[in-house]
Amino acid sequence: MGNDRIDEIIQKHHGEASALIQILLEIQSEEHWLPREALERVSEKLGVPMARIQHVATFYKAFSLVPKGRHAVHVCMGTACHVRGAQRVLDTVQDVTGVGPGETDLDLKFSVETVNCVGCCALGPVVEINKKTFGKMTPAETADVLKSYE
Amino acid sequence: MACLHSPGDLEKRRNELAARRAAGTPCVSVCAGAGCVASGAAEVIAAFRAELAAAGLAAEIDVKGTGCPGFCERGPVVVLYPEETCYLQVKPEDVPEIVARTLRGKEVVERLVYRDPATGELAVREGDIPFYKHQERLLLGVNIRLDPKSLDDYLALGGYAALAKALFEMTPQAVLDEIKKSNLRGRGGGGFPAGRKWEGSRDAPGDPKYVIVNADEGDPGAFMDRALLEGNPHSILEGLIIGGYTVGAHEGYIYVRQEYPLAVENINLAIRQAEEHGLLGQNILGSGFDFTVTVHQGAGAFVCGESTALMTALEGRAGEPRPKYIRSNLKGLWDRPSVLNNVETWANVPLIINRGADWFTRYGTPGSKGTKIFSLVGKITNTGLVEVPMGMTLRDIVYTIGGGIPGGKAFKAVQTGGPSGGLTSSPRPGR
Numbered sequence: 001m002g003n004d005r006i007d008e009i010i011q012k013h014h015g016e017a018s019a020l021i022q023i024l025l026e027i028q029s030e031e032h033w034l035p036r037e038a039l040e041r042v043s044e045k046l047g048v049p050m051a052r053i054q055h056v057a058t059f060y061k062a063f064s065l066v067p068k069g070r071h072a073v074h075v076c077m078g079t080a081c082h083v084r085g086a087q088r089v090l091d092t093v094q095d096v097t098g099v100g101p102g103e104t105d106l107d108l109k110f111s112v113e114t115v116n117c118v119g120c121c122a123l124g125p126v127v128e129i130n131k132k133t134f135g136k137m138t139p140a141e142t143a144d145v146l147k148s149y150e
Numbered sequence: 151m152a153c154l155h156s157p158g159d160l161e162k163r164r165n166e167l168a169a170r171r172a173a174g175t176p177c178v179s180v181c182a183g184a185g186c187v188a189s190g191a192a193e194v195i196a197a198f199r200a201e202l203a204a205a206g207l208a209a210e211i212d213v214k215g216t217g218c219p220g221f222c223e224r225g226p227v228v229v230l231y232p233e234e235t236c237y238l239q240v241k242p243e244d245v246p247e248i249v250a251r252t253l254r255g256k257e258v259v260e261r262l263v264y265r266d267p268a269t270g271e272l273a274v275r276e277g278d279i280p281f282y283k284h285q286e287r288l289l290l291g292v293n294i295r296l297d298p299k300s301l302d303d304y305l306a307l308g309g310y311a312a313l314a315k316a317l318f319e320m321t322p323q324a325v326l327d328e329i330k331k332s333n334l335r336g337r338g339g340g341g342f343p344a345g346r347k348w349e350g351s352r353d354a355p356g357d358p359k360y361v362i363v364n365a366d367e368g369d370p371g372a373f374m375d376r377a378l379l380e381g382n383p384h385s386i387l388e389g390l391i392i393g394g395y396t397v398g399a400h401e402g403y404i405y406v407r408q409e410y411p412l413a414v415e416n417i418n419l420a421i422r423q424a425e426e427h428g429l430l431g432q433n434i435l436g437s438g439f440d441f442t443v444t445v446h447q448g449a450g451a452f453v454c455g456e457s458t459a460l461m462t463a464l465e466g467r468a469g470e471p472r473p474k475y476i477r478s479n480l481k482g483l484w485d486r487p488s489v490l491n492n493v494e495t496w497a498n499v500p501l502i503i504n505r506g507a508d509w510f511t512r513y514g515t516p517g518s519k520g521t522k523i524f525s526l527v528g529k530i531t532n533t534g535l536v537e538v539p540m541g542m543t544l545r546d547i548v549y550t551i552g553g554g555i556p557g558g559k560a561f562k563a564v565q566t567g568g569p570s571g572g573l574t575s576s577p578r579p580g581r
């Protein structure tokens with residue numbers, strides 16, 4: 001991500017330090033992680049010390065300080081999904097992607113996370129891929145859906 | 151649609167809308183809530199549009215994607231007006247038949263209607279479905295009737311009438327008195343009386359003051375705030391503006407958890423529409439009252455639902471809770487008096503102002519008034535969102551509305567109030 005794009009995002013938030021989290025969210029959503037150079041640019045432009053930015057970037061789950069895969073796979077392990085077989089869905093995700101929760105494969109294709117609720121419990125078990133929700137998932141359907149991603 | 155400069159403009163606009171949508175106008179409502187979209191609602195909406203266009207009915211019959219009415223498990227949910235015929239688990243393949251038989255032929259497609267598993271009886275109208283019949287849907291009931299992206303839909307259903315009433319017919323003190331009299335209590339878990347919290351902020355020294363919506367909804371299994379914010383964003387906004395007027399705040403914040411992108415999109419759109427129409431910004435409806443709202447998207451941290459942590463996050467810092475001895479309604483965001491209420495608490499405010507505290511207190515128990523939305527999930531026959539009067543027993547919720555445990559299995563336990571709540575395991579839950 002070039003400095004121009006970062007400056008544009010900062011501009012959109014009127015260069016206000018209180019918008020730090022919103023700015024980092026936009027960078028994260030475009031880059032899938034927060035590269036150090038990007039954080040340095042934000043620090044310089046907002047006048048917020050790097051130490052505070054790093055604190056924010058490690059505190060919130062949405063941010064990553066290491067590169068992430070192109071597709072974010074979130075398996076809901078919340079109560080309602082759990083009682084409806086979320087573990088088997090997670091096992092399938094691990095089989096297909098070769099990585100477990102919190103990990104990214106070497107081709108940077110998939111990053112897998114478990115989450116505690118995506119807010120559509122009536123459809124459990126739920127898997128979200130790049131924010132698209134797939135409900136009432138069976139292991140077989142999970143495998144099919146994952147295979148459809150390039 | 152032009153900017154509204156007075157309550158008269160607002161009423162005129164509402165009358166125009168009402169004239170255009172005379173009672174009896176046919177309309178197809180398809181739930182476009184997160185649950186139904188995951189079950190294919192977008193494809194169903196597209197199929198309706200295409201089929202009606204092909205049948206030459208596109209100009210007569212409106213198709214709208216709406217907010218979640220609560221019966222997500224049987225989605226996509228479709229309701230056909232004016233008959234209120236409700237079809238469940240509708241697939242795009244069903245649409246030609248619905249158009250031909252129901253919209254043209256006025257007959258019911260029985261296969262898509264709710265059938266009582268015990269008696270085999272059909273419930274054709276939405277309100278006849280047992281899942282809904284025993285609820286009191288003061289808040290959720292309108293969701294299926296409005297497109298959350300349309301200000302006109304909200305206005306046609308009486309939207310912003312409470313704001314006009316508060317700004318032009320009531321002093322801030324009168325609004326406060328009404329909220330106190332309604333005994334509205336916080337829906338975010340603590341149950342603190344909203345009126346007393348507001349009064350504390352209003353009386354506290356320090357300017358500016360802030361009003362804040364807590365839409366962090368971090369408890370697993372809960373999605374009632376999501377349904378309100380996604381499905382009826384203007385109602386939250388209207389409540390918040392009224393709150394600002396009451397406590398003397400000119401700035402509001404809406405903190406939305408990161409997992410709810412559609413809620414962020416809909417509330418941002420609602421803010422833009424309200425600004426364009428003079429319902430938000432400078433000199434609202436010509437009243438002289440100014441109010442602006444900023445949306446803050448969360449970045450994932452359960453603790454941010456807690457009030458002081460949420461305010462630190464709004465300031466752009468790591469959201470760690472502050473010591474509790476500082477009351478945030480007196481010293482909150484940027485150390486200023488700040489009223490923080492849950493989404494559902496705010497959603498009740500326009501209702502109370504419109505219909506009065508006496509009406510509101512008819513629902514609920516002596517200690518807790520109004521309704522509460524619960525999300526009913528897990529191993530239960532009917533899952534989804536339910537809205538019931540405060541004080542309804544868990545037994546009634548699980549058995550009468552939820553239809554009991556699938557396969558006639560024994561009831562084991564019910565968890566209430568999220569992980570910070572309790573677990574009830576009596577075989578016959580009393581309440």
Ligand SMILES: Cc1cc2nc3c(=O)[nH]c(=O)nc-3n(C[C@H](O)[C@H](O)[C@H](O)COP(=O)(O)O)c2cc1C
Nearest residue numbers: 336337338339364366367368455456457491492495
């Ligand atoms: C750990 C923790 C998490 C919380 N999460 C939420 C939440 O997700 N939504 C919410 O409205 N309140 C949450 N609360 C309660 C808030 O601190 C606050 O009391 C509430 O938003 C006030 O609004 P109300 O009076 O309208 O309920 C949480 C509290 C704690 C301690």
Ligand code: SF4
Nearest residue numbers: 078080081117118121
């Ligand atoms: S997605 Fe649904 S089932 Fe899964 S945890 Fe969230 S609310 Fe519960």
Ligand code: FES
Nearest residue numbers: 183185186218222
């Ligand atoms: S999302 Fe459609 S009924 Fe809940």
